[in-house]
Amino acid sequence: MARTSQQDRKSVYGAAPVQDPVSSHTLAVIVDNEPGVLARVIGLFSGRGYNIESLTVAETDHTARKSRITIVCSGTVHVIEQIHHQLSRLVPVHKVSNLTLESTHLERELALLKVVGKKDKRIEALRVADIFRARVVDSTLESFVFEITGTTEKVNAFIDLMRPLGLTEISRTGVAAISRGKEGVYEAA
Amino acid sequence: MATKTTLKPKNKAGAKSAAKSAGKPQMKLVKSTPEAKKAKSTSASQWVYDKKTLTGAEIVIQALVDNGVDTIFGYPGGAVLPIYDAIFQQKKIKHVLVRHEQAALHAAEGYARSTGKVGCALVTSGPGATNAVTGLTDALLDSIPVLCFSGQVPTFLIGTDAFQEADTTGITRQCTKQNYLVKDVKDLAKTVHEAFHVAKSGRPGPVLIDLPKDVQFAPGPYQSPEETDLSRYCPRTMPDISLIEDAVEMMANAKKPVFYTGGGVVNSGTEAAELLTEFVQMTGFPITSTLMGLGGYPMRDKQHLGMLGMHGTFEANWAMHDCDVMINIGARFDDRVTGRLDAFAPNSKKIHIDIDPSSINKNVRVELGIVADSVEALRAMIAVWKKRKYKADAAAMKAWWAQIEKWRAVKCLNYQKSAKTIKPQYALERLQAALDKEMSKKNGRDVFISTEVGQHQMWAAQFLKFDKPNHWMTSGGLGTMGYGFPAAIGVQMAHPDALVVDVAGDASILMNIQEMSTAVQYRLPVKIFILNNQWMGMVKQWQELLHGERYSNSYTESLPDFVKLAEAYGGIGMRVSDPAELDDVIAKMMKTDCVTIVDVCVDPSENCFPMIPSGKAHNEMILSADAEKFDKTLV
Structure with a gap:
């Protein structure tokens, strides 16, 4: 020992x-x-x-x-x-x-990201969001709120990319998970 | 003017009487509503109370009656007055007024442990509930079925820092098996029934119901336990038969087996103890029990090696260390039992039978874990053993017993006898002799022993002999000083004709000494047998052995005169310091008809041995302080 x-x-x-x-x-x-x-x-x-x-x-x-x-x-x-x-x-x-x-199971997490910026950064943020299939759910001339859904790793990666582009606020739901296939955890009886 | 002055008092009186009876007319109104009538007609039971809608307080009383409760231990206060009012107006349940809420819980534990029923306590909100926390935690760690009702401020005041408000469900969540805050009187009856079910099913434990004062006043429907759906909590009790077969096969092939049994066997009732005795004698294997398990198997039997663990016997601990198959029934591999984990029974295969799945593989990894009630498991094991005509390996067993007898010959419980001072061990030997005499008499009283916590507790476990379950009350898991006396009160309430002795220490007994009043009030002839060494003995022992003899705050200066103290409360006090007089004093104690303190002045230098120093293995146990093995340089 x-x-x-x-x-x-x-x-x-x-x-x-x-x-x-x-x-x-x-x-x-x-x-x-x-x-x-x-x-x-x-x-x-x-x-x-x-x-x-x-x-x-x-x-x-x-x-x-x-x-x-x-x-x-x-x-x-x-x-x-x-x-x-x-x-x-x-x-x-x-x-x-x-x-x-x-x-084997699926895990998903949803995050809302507020990104504040102008000009190039704003365009770049939109482009990255597109790659990650994040949706714009709110917009002003100086800001976006993105909604992204995916595994924790994917959300983390998106957040890391957004940081230099004016990320100011994050809200995450935490992981929701469910097993694959027809077997369930619990019969709703 | 005159009319005005006459009118005013009239109005006042009118307002007063309206306020006074505000509760009652309201109730009547509710009673006569169609819903109430419907509730009446749908409840198809024969209960007298069912004829009408009850108030919350009455529902509590009726639910207690329907769950077979005859005694409840408690202390009143503002937030439980409606229940106390209901208690005043009935005769089915006897309320025992304790002098501190902690004692109410310990008394309920003593009552539960000695009867196998659920012990009940009633405390008020705020300080009443916080005082109950120690008792609840004690019951949680020792798996004692206890139900505690606590008053709470009215629902509309919850969260406002009201007078005597505490977040009772929040505070007690981690020290109960389950707790409830009943905010609607409609849920009250079923909550109480479920609470009883949860407290006693599976691994028993404490349950608390927090009752806001307005819920106690509010009228609501009553439903009996039979009408209540209790299916959401139904822990497994039947063993997996294929695992039982594997276990019995392992046992049949064992060369050096040992049974290691705990409080689970005692909790399962006398049947479990009978089955265990049958099975152990059928196999011829040695058996050792934990502190909580004493009495599960007759300790005087040759196959019983005594208690194991930190202050267990030499033979029990060595048998555990050297065994090849360990059969754990209803014990939980507590650290005080296992010692150093990586050196615990290193060459053994372990079978663990426990009703709580989370106990299996918690501290010690086992080869075979079986989730079951010990009665069911033992019954199945006996059946398999008989059906397959197994026999223990006679040659191996002979060698194993020869080895055990060698360990036994060490006589680890020997102590230096003295004609001048009373040795604590000697005091307990004489107590046991007196108890034996009592029990062997025709119509002799049943004997129950409780203890406080410390050296005296370990000596009691080593020197007193328990042949039946439910006769030994001690705080094992939590180690609560002040447990024994109120527990003894609970035992005496349940068994008015029995002889109940609380083996105490001078420090522990002071932690709930106020219960002398309770014992006097209810004429409970509990005997308090204080082994008075003027020290917090176990603390002193550790400081002596492990902390360089620096006795920090362990000397209890200014002890009271226990004889005068007993008399001040209205009890009987005796003192003995001469070994020659000990038997006489014990004999006198046995005959008293009210609470009695016997202050036994024992040798203050005596320590409790054998001992496995903390963090050592079973085979590193020491038999005395001057043992060379005891490495004092470690400090």
Whole structure:
């Protein structure tokens, strides 16, 4: 076992264990849309020291009052398995599905970017937006608001290109994800 | 002028009486509405209360009755007055007035742990709820089914920083299994029923219901537990049979097996303990239990190696370290049990049976994880073992037991006896002897033990013998000082004729000493057996062994005179410092009919051994402070 710095200091208390490699996973969580459910899910992550990279939530079935939370989290395989079980045992949680492990899946994110500029920069921004298939949803003589949809990587790339062209503000939705094929995470029954 | 002056008081009186009865006429109005009639006719149950619409407070009482509650521990306050009013007007539920809300929760835990039922507590908003947090967290970590009702400011005042307002659901979210804020009286009955269901199903735990004052007043429909849909929470209890078969096969091929059982077996009730005993004796394997698991298997039996873990026995920890197949039933690989993780039972294959899927592979990776209730799992394992006519490898078992007997011969619990001072271990041995005598008597009382937290707790676990589940109440996971006395009160309420002893330390007992009043008020003859060494013993022990004997703030100066203290509350106090008088004092204690403090002045220098120093492996345990293995230079 590799020695950690704590052990090198010869503490009388044990050293923290060495970490396995960390990877990113996307979880789809179906919950009852009731007060406090989001706080419960988030509190679980903070209380147990798990990392959230992105979290989106919205009601997906109004009559059954079900919401879908999509969480992108990072951790060792062991930690991700724990997150899965810890989420599953919450009373308002109906189903947890690890999309990264269980299937091939699609991830999309939407971002709105405000780009302020004149002349060449303005034209260049419009051209890049066209390449990325971003839509102009608002325009003044000095600014654009672009709407872009895609994977997190694509949105990141677009944002990086827009930075020198007068990017002033970004609003992102976080990741929404769904599995490919006919199998669903949850039958809306 | 005259008419005016006469009119004014009239008006005032009229306004007053209208305000006074504002709640009632409103209720009557609602009762007579078509909806209320409809609710009446659709609820097809036989409950007396169902004949009418109830107020929120009455719904709570009725739901408690329908869920089999007979006792509730609580403390009143502004935001729960309607419920207290409803309690005053009924006879089915007995309310026990504690003197601090933390004690209400611990008493409910003691009640739950000793009966297998859900323990109930009632506290007011704000400080009442925040005082309950320690008890809730304690119940969460030890998986005790507890339901706590907290008052809340009226719904229209929530979020305004009103008097005695706290975000109770926010504060308790992480220390409950589930919590609810009921904002509409229509949801109240089903919420209470679901809360009971959640508290006791699966891995049990604490549940809190926050009740705004206006909801307690509001009239609403009642539905019985039978009419309530509880299907949204139904954890798995039946094991996967193919995994059970694999597990039993692993056991049959084992050369050096060991059972490692925990609180899950106790939580599953007496049937689980009976099945465990049957299975362990059928296989002939050794068994060790966690602090919470004591009593799940008769400790006096030869196959039981005692408690394992940081202050567990030498034989139990070595058996765990050297085993080749470990069968964990209802325990959770707590750090106080495993010691250093990468050196934990290094050559073993591990089977882990737990009702909580998140417990499996949480701290220790296991070869075979089975999600199931321990009763179901044990029943299935016994069936497979019998059906396939398995037999343990006799030669291997003989060698394994020979090895275990060698470890046992170390007699790790030996201590230096003294004729001058009472050794804490000796005090507990004499207590056990007295309890044995009591239990062997014809019509002898049932004996329940609770403890506070610290050295005395570990000594109690080492030196007292538990042969039945649900007779041992201790704060394991959270390690809450001040747990034992209120828990003992809860136990005594549930078992009025039993002998309930709280083994305490001088520091811990002071954390909930105010409950003396409760014990006196309800004539509860709880015995408080204080092992008084004038130190926070466990803190002192760590400072002595691990922090260069720098005793920072661990000496409890200015301790009260416990004898006078008991008398001041209206109880009985006794003190003993001569070993020769100990038996007499214990005998006297057993006979008292009210709360009794026995101040046992024990040797203050005694430490609790054996011990696995924090972060060490099972085979690095030390038997005494002067062991050469104990590397003090590490500090």
